[in-house]
Amino acid sequence: MTLQRWTAPDGFRGEPHVIRLSASALDLDGRHCPQHTALKARPLLRPRVYEKRRYAPWETFPLGLVQAALDLVEYRDMTADAAVDSVVSGNRSAVHPGVVVWVRHACDAYLQAAEWIADDLEAQGVALVPDPLPRVVQYESAAERRMLTAWGRWYTSADGDVREFRRLRMGRAGERDAPSNQALAFVAAAGQRASGNVYRDIPVSVVPDEREPSRVRVVEVVLAAGVRPRVLVDDTPAEIRRGYREKTRHLVTDIVFADVKRPGSDCAGCKARASCDALPQAPGLLGINGGGTHRRTWSVTTGRQYLVCPAQAHLRELHLPAATWSDGSAARRGRAVHRWLEAAHSRVPARACTPADLPDGDADDLGLAAAVMTPEEYREARPYLVAHLASCSLGAGGHVTAEPTVAAYDPAADVVVIAYPDLIRDIGGRVVYREQKTTLVAVPGGDAGEVFARVPQLALAVRLIEHGVLGGDGTGTVELETLTPESAEVLSFDAADPAVREAAAREIRRMVSGWHADSVFRPDPGSWCRTCPVAQWCPDRAPADPKAPIVVDGVRIDPRTGEVLNAAGPVSDRAGAVSDGIADPGADDEPPPF
DSSP states (O other): OEEEEEEEETTTOOOTTEEEEHHHGGOOTTSSSSHHHHHTTTTTOOOOOOOOOOOOOOOOHHHHHHHHHHHHHHHHHHHHHHHHHHHHHHOOSSSSHHHHHHHHHHHHHHHHHHHHHHHHHHHTTEEEOOOOOOEEEEOOSOEEEEEEOOOOOOEEETTTSEEEEEEEEESSSOOTTTTHHHHHHHHHHHHHHEEEOTTSSSOOEEEEESSSOOOEEEEEEETTTTTEEEEEEEEEEHHHHHHIIIIIHHHHHHTTTTTOOOOSGGGOOOTTTGGGGOOBTTTTTTTTSSSSSOOOOEHHHHHHHHOHHHHHHHHTTTTTTOOSSSSSSHHHHHHHHHHHHHHHTTTSHHHHHHGGOOTOOOOOOOSGGGGOHHHHHHHHHHHHHHTTTTOOOGOOOOOOEEOOOOOEEETTTEEEEEEEOOOEETTEEEEEEEEEEOSOOOOOOOOOHHHHHHHHHHHHHHHHHTTTTTSSSSSSEEEEEESSOOEEEEEEEEEOOOHHHHHHHHHHHHHHHHHOOOOOOOOOOSGGGGTTGGGGGGGGGOOOOOTOOEEEETEOTTTTOOOOOEEOOOOHHHHHHHHHHHHHHHHHHHOOOO
16 A cells, blocks of 8 residues: 555645654454544644633543553652552542542552562573663654654663563453553564654654664563463564564554544544534534533443433443443343344345244354354344244335444533444435343333333434434434344334324433533442442442342332333433443443554
8 A cells, every 4th residue: 555545635734754653553343433533644734724622520431540650650760659640639630539440450460460470581691770761663754754652661681681571461361462561562672762752752862772672572461360471472572563563563554544533432532523524514413512621422321321320421431440230131131132133134135024034043054143153142133033933023125224323412511422223224215223132021112202111212213303413304213122032122213203203302401411411420329339340449439239129219120130120100311321231341441442
């Protein structure tokens, strides 16, 4: 791919041939926007129309606090607790109390991992010391300047013979064969020590090494107690350079020359947001006025978490490690059903599901299921899928999109709204938006307001159709398909009905308004703390009684599956949010970039 194949989007000025890419960008998945990454990699390319950036009034990068505290430990000989206290008190943005708890935990976990690494290397006759200067690879030709960076912690032996980069993971290990690992190793092997700022200076001032190492290591450190570090790369510089040239360099080129637009969560911080023709503008979509604290993203999952507890929503938004407190059966079942439905509804040409698509659970050939789930998952999901056959709507024709990501920008609220529909059909210009739920007991019906309170995704769907985000003329149908092991039921709502629109607007305003104005995110402890995925970081969590039922606003909820066991009346917003959070934790969450 040549330089001439990438053209800056309209509305930009500056120098497109200066490229600075972080090695971790090689791991971005299909939910991310390729053009956003390509633009972010060009620091001297700016929008022609200046837009003042508003920053969050709270710390949004907890891992940066961990790095700063570890610097104090390793370079100033401070204790971990004193280092965290110093970093938090001196931080220019407010730090949530739950974040402080996690930062302390992360620092302790790192220092334990560092001891394990030192013990292993001591047995090999190697001792490493921290290196305060990060490394950067810089390349300049007549056509362009490229820089490749690596964010983490650096170490070297006293004689320079061994060089090590430690990659930090917030809560879970990454893929051992992730392409970024090879790129990180390349920066460690071929990069030079930066005396300047690798994220601001162009070019970056560097300090030459006295000698080239014979051994370069990349080690992954998961910041969780008891998780041993993992060596990802341990090789000679020559072999690392060769591997990078053969397996990874072309991926870097593909990333920085990408021009595909994929609206989603990247839009909130993208330089091209104001001029991007792929991001629908939907003034008033959320039904609130005022720009809030800063530009952010919102999804129904965010709203659901905020209804349970503002602190939970905040800590989840910051990607703090989350635990699963249920037995996971409902979540596993629901996700297996959704994977099968996505595969079936993505077939070309589109066609309705039939009994032939669902062989017996003990068949040698499981058909579509063989590629998307285990035989055990298929046996559990099959009764729900058989029930779906009676309600499959693809026989009605039209253009079908299964499991898309939908994004729209509401300038009145300064919020990028994200939705993940299960199925969208366009039938002669009329949009049909379907959500699919699996449950042991059929969900009762009701008017639009009652159903939207239980399944707020439907309320957001009505708003998206009304504002033309999904195309068409603002009319369409919103459907809820509820699958049980015995039957399927479809509830439909006309998105042009004034009563339906009002119920949808009311539900979305209720979910968004508190979150939009909040800047503190105080905890709201209760029996739901028992199943909160980030309760371990909350200093105000309620004491948990493992034998006590979870009762929310008079509704009794199974703490293992999230099923509503009994309700004397309508299920409240909070009770529904607690139930959904157990049954399908983190449905719309994206993994952190580290």
